[in-house]
Amino acid sequence: MVEVKKGISVNGFTEIILPGNFDITKNKVVLKGAYNLLSAMKNAGDMAC
Numbered sequence: 001m002v003e004v005k006k007g008i009s010v011n012g013f014t015e016i017i018l019p020g021n022f023d024i025t026k027n028k029v030v031l032k033g034a035y036n037l038l039s040a041m042k043n044a045g046d047m048a049c
Helices: 034-044
Strands: 005-010 013-017
Touching: none
Parallel strands: none
Antiparallel strands: 005 013
């Protein structure tokens, strides 16, 4: 997870400002299903085998 900052909003679109050390060529960005992914990541630590 990476904290982003909100930029300018125009016509229903909002700019996000990524941190300076974020490499878009080496990292993936979630556009849809982020809530489900976050829930799965947080619950994965609770699972006991």
